[in-house]
Amino acid sequence: MHLTARLIGATALTLTAGAASAQDEDLLVFDYPGFEDPAFHQPYVKQYGESPEFAYFGDEEEAFQKLRSGFRADVSHVCAGSVTKWSESGILEPWDTSRIDAFADLNADLTGQDVTEGSEDVYFIPTDFGSTAVAYNTEEVPEEDVSSLDVFLNPDYSQRVTLPDNVDDAYALAYLATGTTDWTDVTDEEFEAASDWLRQVHGNLRTYWTDPAELAQLLATGEVLVGWAWNETLPTMSEQGFPIGFQREAEEGSSLWLCGYVNLAEGEGSEEKAYDFINAMLSPSVTEPLLEAGYGHSNAASMQGVGEEALTASGLGPISAPVLAQLPMPNEQRERQSAEFEKIKAGF
Missing domain, CATH: 3.40.190.10 (Periplasmic binding protein-like II)
Structure with a gap:
């Protein structure tokens, strides 16, 4: 939700989208501009030799309306405040948390009962905050x-x-x-x-x-x-x-704001690659690139290695x-x- 590059001008957005269009067509990620950075999903790139394909939106209401109108993507970035609306609309399917390697390492202070507890269905996996x-x-x-x-x-x-x-x-x-x-x-x-x-x-x-x-x-x-x-x-x-x-x-x-990814019910791409992508976003190797971009990482185990001075300098300290x-x-x-x-x- 909150990277300067997310809301870049129309010309730059067109150029960025064009560059992303030649990527892995087996997985389409619906996202804010800026999150196509390969450093944020490096394990996926290492595994498949390229990033997934990205499509972009300016805000979550625009994304929601586009998806409701028939646009097909496989996973989407969304911030926590929108999760209930999206899940109740029927455009999401739950994640299988047994396939998410770092699920047990997610920061419990970020997840909340409505996100990952109290239900067999988990629709939202937090990644950045x-x-x-x-x-x-x-x-x-x-x-x-x-x-x-x-x-x-x-x-x-x-x-x-x-x-x-x-x-x-x-x-x-x-x-x-x-x-x-x-x-x-x-x-x-x-x-x-x-x-x-x-x-x-x-x-x-x-x-x-x-x-x-x-x-x-x-x-x-x-x-x-x-x-x-x-x-x-x-x-x-x-x-x-x-x-x-x-x-x-x-x-x-x-x-404290919190964003992550949802699994879109009508996605036509590879479900296996959707899980590989979310696992890549939660990998410890992504913590430093996210911090450099101004984000905290929801992987609490990985964040433990970040010094308080560095967190404070980024506006994320205790x-x-x-x-x-x-x-x-x-x-x-x-x-x-x-x-x-x-x-x-x-x-x-």
């Missing part, structure tokens, strides 16, 4: 101002703050800001409180950012001083010499603050949030 927190210009914004998520309501930063144009990230922030740290079973009152908070923030915003490159530009030019950002913003802007801070320990906490994990939620709740978010962005 990251954090979402407050990115800010340390030369213009005192640290005490970002000690609370109410910085997004602070009139001192009117028209100098930004949120992602992403319903999951926006509501993760709003739930945290209003005291909810588990969104898997929110009450009507909690939903209304979060929605009201987002409406207040809307009036304080400069814009909603759509991809990390846009956010980086907004920060670099000084157009915005504070943003709700994915962790990749920290190493990216640090490398550019920008005075970037990444506050994950605001009083109310920060968020923290002492509440964390809202963006685990799957009931489809009715997600649809409700999506509809309300569109109203909020329209000024209603």
